[in-house]
Amino acid sequence: MTAASGTGATELFGKVALLGVGLIGSSLALACRRHGLAGRLAGYARSAESREVIERLRLTDSVHAEPAEAVADADLVVLCVPVGANAAVAEAMLPGLKPGAIVTDVGSVKQAVIRDVGPLLPEGVHFVPGHPIAGTEHSGPAAGFADLFEERYCVLTPPPGADEAAVGRVAELWRRCGSRVETMEPAHHDKVLAMTSHLPHLISYTIVGTAYDLAESERGEVIKFAAGGFRDFTRIAGSDPVMWRDIFLNNREAVLEILQRFGEDLSRLQRAIRWGEAEVLEDRFRRTREIRRGVIQLGQAGTFDAREPHKDDEAG
Amino acid sequence: MTAASGTGATELFGKVALLGVGLIGSSLALACRRHGLAGRLAGYARSAESREVIERLRLTDSVHAEPAEAVADADLVVLCVPVGANAAVAEAMLPGLKPGAIVTDVGSVKQAVIRDVGPLLPEGVHFVPGHPIAGTEHSGPAAGFADLFEERYCVLTPPPGADEAAVGRVAELWRRCGSRVETMEPAHHDKVLAMTSHLPHLISYTIVGTAYDLAESERGEVIKFAAGGFRDFTRIAGSDPVMWRDIFLNNREAVLEILQRFGEDLSRLQRAIRWGEAEVLEDRFRRTREIRRGVIQLGQAGTFDAREPHKDDEAG
Ligand SMILES: NC(=O)c1ccc[n+]([C@@H]2O[C@H](COP(=O)([O-])OP(=O)(O)OC[C@H]3O[C@@H](n4cnc5c(N)ncnc54)[C@H](OP(=O)(O)O)[C@@H]3O)[C@@H](O)[C@H]2O)c1
Ligand SMILES: NC(=O)c1ccc[n+]([C@@H]2O[C@H](COP(=O)([O-])OP(=O)(O)OC[C@H]3O[C@@H](n4cnc5c(N)ncnc54)[C@H](OP(=O)(O)O)[C@@H]3O)[C@@H](O)[C@H]2O)c1
Numbered sequence: 001m002t003a004a005s006g007t008g009a010t011e012l013f014g015k016v017a018l019l020g021v022g023l024i025g026s027s028l029a030l031a032c033r034r035h036g037l038a039g040r041l042a043g044y045a046r047s048a049e050s051r052e053v054i055e056r057l058r059l060t061d062s063v064h065a066e067p068a069e070a071v072a073d074a075d076l077v078v079l080c081v082p083v084g085a086n087a088a089v090a091e092a093m094l095p096g097l098k099p100g101a102i103v104t105d106v107g108s109v110k111q112a113v114i115r116d117v118g119p120l121l122p123e124g125v126h127f128v129p130g131h132p133i134a135g136t137e138h139s140g141p142a143a144g145f146a147d148l149f150e151e152r153y154c155v156l157t158p159p160p161g162a163d164e165a166a167v168g169r170v171a172e173l174w175r176r177c178g179s180r181v182e183t184m185e186p187a188h189h190d191k192v193l194a195m196t197s198h199l200p201h202l203i204s205y206t207i208v209g210t211a212y213d214l215a216e217s218e219r220g221e222v223i224k225f226a227a228g229g230f231r232d233f234t235r236i237a238g239s240d241p242v243m244w245r246d247i248f249l250n251n252r253e254a255v256l257e258i259l260q261r262f263g264e265d266l267s268r269l270q271r272a273i274r275w276g277e278a279e280v281l282e283d284r285f286r287r288t289r290e291i292r293r294g295v296i297q298l299g300q301a302g303t304f305d306a307r308e309p310h311k312d313d314e315a316g
Numbered sequence: 317m318t319a320a321s322g323t324g325a326t327e328l329f330g331k332v333a334l335l336g337v338g339l340i341g342s343s344l345a346l347a348c349r350r351h352g353l354a355g356r357l358a359g360y361a362r363s364a365e366s367r368e369v370i371e372r373l374r375l376t377d378s379v380h381a382e383p384a385e386a387v388a389d390a391d392l393v394v395l396c397v398p399v400g401a402n403a404a405v406a407e408a409m410l411p412g413l414k415p416g417a418i419v420t421d422v423g424s425v426k427q428a429v430i431r432d433v434g435p436l437l438p439e440g441v442h443f444v445p446g447h448p449i450a451g452t453e454h455s456g457p458a459a460g461f462a463d464l465f466e467e468r469y470c471v472l473t474p475p476p477g478a479d480e481a482a483v484g485r486v487a488e489l490w491r492r493c494g495s496r497v498e499t500m501e502p503a504h505h506d507k508v509l510a511m512t513s514h515l516p517h518l519i520s521y522t523i524v525g526t527a528y529d530l531a532e533s534e535r536g537e538v539i540k541f542a543a544g545g546f547r548d549f550t551r552i553a554g555s556d557p558v559m560w561r562d563i564f565l566n567n568r569e570a571v572l573e574i575l576q577r578f579g580e581d582l583s584r585l586q587r588a589i590r591w592g593e594a595e596v597l598e599d600r601f602r603r604t605r606e607i608r609r610g611v612i613q614l615g616q617a618g619t620f621d622a623r624e625p626h627k628d629d630e631a632g
Contacts, residue, residue, distance in 0.1 A: 108544075133541045136622045151624055153540055182540075192537045195527055197544025202589075203519055204545075206582045208604040210574070211511055213581070221508045223610040224469055224498075225449045228424075228513025229520075231611050231618055232548045238608040241601035248589045248597055258526070259586055265529070266522045270575055273518075273564045281564055285557035288524035292554040294539040295547050302547055305619040306452045308467055 012173055015040040017074035019067050019089050021054050022240075023135065024106045025080035026144030029059040031177040034146045044070035044089075045141065046081075053141045068096030076173070079105035079117070084246035087116040094120065102126045102166045108193065108243075110157040110186040112250035118159060126166035130156045131189065132179060133197075139240040150178030151299050157186040194254035199262060201244055202255065204236035227306070328489055331356040333390035335383050335405050337370050338556075339451065340422045341396035342460030345375040347493040350462045360386035360405075361457065369457045384412030392489070395421035395433070400562035403432040410436065418442045418482045424509065424559075426473040426502040428566035434475060442482035446472045447505065448495060449513075455556040466494030467615050473502040510570035515578060517560055518571065520552035543622070 016038035018025040025043065032038045043060035044067045045051045051063045064070040071077050071093045081089050086107060097103075103125055107113050113129050121127050134152035136143065154174040158167045171181045184192075211222045211230065226234060248255055272280040295301050332354040334341040341359065348354045359376035360383045361367045367379045380386040387393050387409045397405050402423060413419075419441055423429050429445050437443050450468035452459065470490040474483045487497045500508075527538045527546065542550060564571055588596040611617050 133544050134622070135544070147623060152543055155541075192534060192541055193544060195530065195534075196538050196541040196546040199526075200523060200545035200549055202585060203523060203582070205601050205604055206585055207516060207519060207578060208607050209600050210515075210578045210581045212604055212607055213577070214511065218508060218511075219607070220610075222512050223607065223614055224616065225471075225508055225512045226611045226614075226616045227449050227468055227618065228451070228509060229516035229552055230512040231616060232552060232620075233516055234604070234608040234611045235617070235620060236545055236548060237601075237604045239601075241598050241605075244601050245594055245598040249592055249594060252589055252592070255589060256586065259582075259589075261529070262523060262526045263582075265526045266519070266575075266579075269518060269522055270572065273568055273571060273575075276565055276568070278561055278565060282557050282561040284525050285521050285553070285555075285560050288521055288528055288550070288553040289557075291524050291528055291535070291539065292550040294536075295542045295550045298539055298542075299624050300540065300542045300547060301551070301624070302543065303619075303621040303623065303625045304548075304551060305621075306450070307463060307619065308615050308617070309619045 010036050010176075011039050012037045012169065012176065013039065013075040015042060015074045016076045016078065017042040017044065017071045018060060019044045019070060019077060019079050019093060020081035020085075021045050021050065021059055021141045022080060023139045023143040024132065025078070026054070026057075026059050026141045027146065027148040028078060028080065028106070028177070030144055030146035031149060035176045037173060037176055038076075042070045042074060050141050057142065059141060059144070067093035070096070071098070071101070072096040073098055074101060076170075077101055077103045079103070079107065079113070082243045082246040083107040083109050083112055083250045086113050087120070090117045090120050094122070097122070097125060099124050102128060102170060104128045104130050104170050106130060106132055108197065108247050109251040110189045114157070114159055114186055126163040128156060128158050128162060128167050128170040129186065130154060130170060130174070131193070132174065134179075137235050137238040139243070147178065149174065152179050154179040154181050155189050156181060156183050157189050158183065159186075190251050190254045194251055194258045198247055198251055198255050199258050201236055201239060202248065202259070203262075204233040205244070207233050208237040326352050326492075327355050328353045328485060328492065329355065329391040331358060331390045332392045332394065333358040333360065333387045334376060335360045335386060335393060335395050335409060336397035336401075337361050337366065337375055337457045338396060339455045339459040340448065341394070342370070342373075342375050342457045343462065343464040344394060344396065344422070344493070346460055346462035347465060351492045353489060353492055354392075358386045358390060366457050373458065375457060375460070383409035386412070387414070387417070388412040389414055390417060392486075393417055393419045395419070395423070395429070398559045398562040399423040399425050399428055399566045402429050403436070406433045406436050410438070413438070413441060415440050418444060418486060420444045420446050420486050422446060422448055424513065424563050425567040426471075426505045430473070430475055430502055442479040444472060444474050444478060444483050444486040445502065446470060446486060446490070447509070448490065450495075453551050453554040455559070463494065465490065468495050470495040470497050471505050472497060472499050473505050474499065475502075506567050506570045510567055510574045514563055514567055514571050515574050517552055517555060518564065518575070519578075520549040521560070523549050524553040
């Protein structure tokens with residue numbers, strides 16, 4: 001990581017403003033620095049605490065308490081706040097926004113940002129909504145790392161009539177961060193992500209909540225014996241509550257629809273357990289392996305080690 | 317790993333027979349070798365393929381196609397087969413079982429093995445059911461590693477009147493493998509594990525199945541965008557179908573009971589999404605973090621890296 005950004009030759013944008021510098025914003029800042037994608041980086045964060053961290057870690061060249069100040073002169077503005085905060089932050093940046101600037105975002109829901117932010121933007125500003133399918137359960141400006149987006153997909157959902165040059169430049173930004181870029185209808189994005197991300201998080205929050213509600217004594221045992229499978233759910237359910245609240249409120253239809261299907265499928269397995277239908281269980285458990293193989297083959301599996309961190313790596 | 321087992325001085329058992337040498341059996345073999353816990357190791361496996369692998373990897377000193385041959389002269393016999401296979405394998409070993417031998421198991425359900433195996437054992441043979449709360453989604457004799465059990469809990473559920481010396485020796489075996497040993501009522505074990513292991517697996521199988529049933533085109537996208545949370549479920553749902561079929565068939569009551577609670581909790585969140593109850597969502601999402609903190613503090617979280625294997629470790 002170099003402290004001074006902008007290596008000149010391969011610079012994609014003169015100035016990039018990150019509105020919100022949490023996990024995603026800080027990772028993008030670090031990736032821009034590493035790959036020399038921005039001449040200058042400006043960051044906006046809501047809280048003084050976060051601004052202090054951003055300054056200390058030198059994540060951006062300047063740090064601002066006002067969106068309008070951060071975006072002044074920026075060629076690219078990236079909204080990196082929870083989905084429900086997009087409208088207010090976008091509204092607040094308008095006075096500083098440069099004509100011809102490109103505005104993008106990283107939100108986990110795409111129809112909502114088009115609905116909330118699209119109408120606010122003046123003529124001549126190019127809006128290219130996006131979503132890097134990359135993340136961890138950590139949040140805040142200190143959680144980022146430069147290779148978060150590497151080998152991950154990034155989905156762009158440009159509205160009809162979007163400026164092709166602007167879409168191309170945003171796509172290039174993500175490609176240079178190491179991502180594979182895809183373009184998609186916003187409604188389709190929201191449906192697919194309801195399955196691959198929103199439902200898994202809802203289920204994880206639920207199951208950890210079910211455990212939380214057990215008697216105090218059992219709660220301790222649940223923690224002790226978490227290595228039996230539960231620990232993965234606790235990790236996912238450790239994600240930021242506000243970010244996820246906003247996702248569910250803003251992708252309601254798609255989440256409820258997939259939840260309906262999930263509920264039916266769970267009832268079927270529940271019935272098979274109740275009535276001892278061994279073949280039904282084995283058959284269902286067997287065919288899901290195909291999906292796992294696909295995830296591994298596509299290099300989207302991440303790395304899980306059943307052992308604790310910092311142990312000798314001498315597995316037999 | 318030393319090829320010759322038995323270091324003498326700290327040897328706990330003269331001969332240990334592993335009936336079933338899959339993930340757990342092979343890990344136990346490797347751990348016994350590393351820590352010099354057994355004078356001699358014998359392995360039984362059902363299939364010629366597995367026996368070939370066990371021989372090639374020298375997991376045990378002798379490899380047998382018959383349980384009765386494997387247990388001949390053994391001081392400790394460890395059943396390491398799927399829960400539903402315990403009775404048949406135990407029955408088959410009886411002709412070879414030495415008077416005074418200790419029989420234990422590693423099955424994920426404890427009331428069932430007491431019901432199925434307990435009555436078969438002759439007077440003078442000591443039965444100490446056990447369950448190491450450690451595992452991965454891989455199976456078979458090549459999947460094991462010597463430190464699988466390190467820092468993990470191992471639960472023993474001795475039946476009333478169990479021989480204390482025998483319980484003590486089995487506990488010592490696991491402690492020397494690096495585990496923290498706890499003793500528990502079998503019914504209580506089955507209830508706690510239904511929450512921390514069986515329900516998470518059932519849910520994972522279900523959600524991956526729901527994705528599998530999507531239209532072919534969407535299935536491909538689900539795989540692409542798995543990094544949004546889904547990938548963890550595919551890993552858990554990659555576990556052995558027969559092992560898990562047997563667990564659900566043999567811990568039916570406890571699983572159905574916890575599934576009922578989970579269903580109610582999920583309905584509550586579903587309702588909150590439908591009616592836009594922001595505070596309910598945020599509140600539920602917030603309090604589950606306490607559980608995650610507990611899991612980390614107790615060193616039971618394992619290690620997840622959002623990146624793919626074999627990448628540079630230069631996170632910012
Ligand atoms: N985390 C993931 O895995 C992931 C993956 C892909 C996309 N996303 C999307 O990326 C966006 C940011 O997520 P993140 O994980 O980076 O979140 P984060 O780490 O919690 O950071 C959120 C940032 O937004 C600011 N913020 C929060 N609420 C705000 C408000 N009401 N007004 C103004 N600023 C506000 C925060 O400021 P303070 O620090 O001052 O509070 C912080 O700078 C979200 O839209 C999310 O859907 C997340
Ligand atoms: N995997 C985990 O995470 C985990 C954790 C804790 C406890 N356990 C428990 O440990 C036990 C073994 O699990 P594992 O993961 O080691 O399984 P595994 O890797 O699939 O190995 C199972 C072993 O049992 C043999 N086997 C399977 N069915 C049999 C049958 N009907 N008759 C005789 N032998 C049979 C297999 O022989 P072949 O190879 O010849 O088929 C293999 O040697 C199970 O009771 C499970 O509940 C598992």
